[in-house]
Every structure is written in structure tokens, then in C-alpha cells.
Amino acid sequence: MSTEAEPTGAVPAGAVPAGAVPAGAVPAGAVPAGAVPAGAVPAGVVSAGVVPAEADAPGFELPLRLLLGFRVLIDELHAELARQGHPGLRPMHGFVFQAIGPGGTTAAGLGRRLGISKQAAGKTIDALEQLGYVERGPDPADARRKVVRLTGRAIDALERSARIFDDLRARWAEVIGAERLRAIEADLRKVTPSDAFRLDAPGWFARSLAGGE
Secondary structure, rough: OOOOOOOOOEEEOOOHHHEEEEEEEEEEOOOOOOOOOOOOOOOOOOOOOOOOOOOOOOOHHHHHHHHHHHHHHHHHHHHHHOOOOOOOOEEEEHHHHHHEEEEEEEEHHHHHHOOOHHHHHHHHHHHHHHHHOEEEEEEEEHHHEEEEEHHHHHHHHHHHHHHHHHHHHHHHHHHHHHHHHHHHHHHEEEEEEEEOOOOOHHHHHHHHHHHOO
């Protein structure tokens, strides 16, 4: 009985697979429009407003600003991907591409890596297969299983995404300064886990919206 190899060297959609991941990555709509993680904003708070530079911002503004920064980068990434020939990709798809990896995976394996059900993973595979980004084939090690692999079109999207993310980072550096941007990145590494590319973000969001744990 074969054991499924975890993907290595997967290229993020520009950093998250085309899209994260997250051309898609998360799956279509890694962050549903208007969705905010439960508890991010205290009850009764509608907007953070403007906080003087010398004052400490309210605690809930930090996650919202981080989420907004992610949203801005991912929206700009997908707008450019659409201009470059990949209009059908969604934020979730980037996570999916990374989870499939260069060696391929099964629908069940994809679901585990993304933190979603096998059925949801199967529907995502169907959609990406119709768009030409993945293909199904027999598993050489187990004829009973079907393996999902990335196509050349998916690899092209990932490579374009990487270049677009580099361009977006350069734009941010022009606005806030290259040294300040490097300092922000270094500080974020101090307060976040070392495994930067968490592929289970789609499932995490879905569980949060559904009220699960």
C-alpha cells in the first residue's frame, strides 16, 4: 500500500500559488468579500477611525490591517494575472496549486492539506480541470487511486504570480521605503510561525464562518 508524499518545492501563487495561496489559494475567494474572522472586531465597533500617529491603535486594528494588506496584494495579483491570460483564477486556487505540489495528490489528500472535505476538494478539482489547470491520471503505485497533477498552464500561472508579487513588493518599497519594508518583514517573522505557507487557510476560514473549531 503506497504512502502519499507531501509536496515539496511547490511554488506559491506568486508566493501563494497563483493566488496565495492561498489562484485561489485559496480556493475561490480565500477571503470572502466583506468577511472578517469572528471576534476580530469587538461588538459595537463599526470602523477603527483615524488614530493619531503618537497614540497606540486599538488592539483589533492590527489583525484588520494585516488582513487588508493581504487583500490588497491578492486583489492586485489577480487583476494582473487576468491581464496576462489567467482570468479564471481565484485566490483559493493558489493554495490548491501548492497543496497539489509537483508530485500530485489525491482528492482526499488535497482535502486534508487544505483543511476541507474530500467532497469540497473534488469540486475544486473539477472546476480547475475544466479551466485546464489540473489533470487526473492513474497512480503508478496504486491502480485504485486517481492522482491529480498540475498542468503546464498551472505552472505558467505560478511563475507569473511569483514575478507579479515581486513587482508588488517593489511598489510597496517605493511607498514606505525599502529598509522600512525589510524591517516590517523581519518583525513579522519574529511573531509568526516559521512555516510561512499554511495551506489550511481555506478550511480555517470555512470553519470560522460555519462556527466550527
